[in-house]
Amino acid sequence: xxxxxxxxxxxxxxxxxxxTHEAMDTLYSPHIVSIxxxxxxxxxxxxxxxxxxxxKATWWEENHEVHKAEVEGPFPHGDRFIVxxxxxxxxxxxxxxxxxxxxxxxxxxxxxxGKVTHxxxxxxx
Amino acid sequence: xxxxxxxxxxxxxxxxxxxTHEAMDTLYSPHIVSIxxxxxxxxxxxxxxxxxxxxKATWWEENHEVHKAEVEGPFPHGDRFIVxxxxxxxxxxxxxxxxxxxxxxxxxxxxxxGKVTHxxxxxxx
Numbered sequence: 001x002x003x004x005x006x007x008x009x010x011x012x013x014x015x016x017x018x019x020t021h022e023a024m025d026t027l028y029s030p031h032i033v034s035i036x037x038x039x040x041x042x043x044x045x046x047x048x049x050x051x052x053x054x055x056k057a058t059w060w061e062e063n064h065e066v067h068k069a070e071v072e073g074p075f076p077h078g079d080r081f082i083v084x085x086x087x088x089x090x091x092x093x094x095x096x097x098x099x100x101x102x103x104x105x106x107x108x109x110x111x112x113x114g115k116v117t118h119x120x121x122x123x124x125x
Numbered sequence: 126x127x128x129x130x131x132x133x134x135x136x137x138x139x140x141x142x143x144x145t146h147e148a149m150d151t152l153y154s155p156h157i158v159s160i161x162x163x164x165x166x167x168x169x170x171x172x173x174x175x176x177x178x179x180x181k182a183t184w185w186e187e188n189h190e191v192h193k194a195e196v197e198g199p200f201p202h203g204d205r206f207i208v209x210x211x212x213x214x215x216x217x218x219x220x221x222x223x224x225x226x227x228x229x230x231x232x233x234x235x236x237x238x239g240k241v242t243h244x245x246x247x248x249x250x
Contacts, residue, residue: 037200074249075230076247077162077233077245082247106209106231121202122206123201123202
């Protein structure tokens with residue numbers, strides 16, 4: 001099995017179990033680059049390095065209650081793979097506090113030397 | 126609406142209607158580059174130019190009976206968008222003739238100057 005597919009399968013398995021931090025610790029390069037489809041007032045679209053990416057994940061987890069997560073994939077192509085995510089969540093804080101909504105997106109990952117070096121999130125803003 | 130999202134929505138609409146050739150005629154650059162996750166003995170992974178891409182589509186249509194098509198998206202990010210495809214098909218010819226199977230994949234499209242210049246298909250081989 002290619003590195004890409006191996007890494008992709010592990011990432012999907014861990015995301016299905018909600019083990020996002022374990023996925024980052026074991027599968028991500030320390031120089032990981034994470035790029036959202038859009039930035040916000042408190043969140044740049046592009047972040048770099050394990051500390052920033054884990055901070056973003058922690059922020060997300062602390063501010064959303066997850067009712068259901070659907071994770072499809074990985075869909076590999078060379079050194080990249082795509083994963084499809086659907087999250088049914090309720091926001092815990094901020095302008096959306098108390099609102100339940102669906103996050104519906106695809107993510108494109110790039111693998112070099114067995115580690116994820118880029119994650120790019122695709123969605124409608 | 127961005128060029129990317131406009132083109133993506135039109136492409137998804139036409140694919141849902143099975144109007145693949147109309148999608149290519151109206152939305153694709155004449156220099157379109159199409160890259161499969163894997164090539165085969167009679168099909169290179171990389172093809173370039175409208176004639177080759179339309180030939181591939183014609184081959185696919187003539188060799189598969191489509192029972193159901195699910196098309197999700199577009200999921201945009203900058204000048205690219207992802208579309209998720211699931212096809213329930215029966216092969217009409219070749220070693221798979223008479224076999225019914227699911228094609229389950231994601232596609233990554235790149236848009237320049239309002240036209241699709243690259244399509245890349247992601248799937249498990």
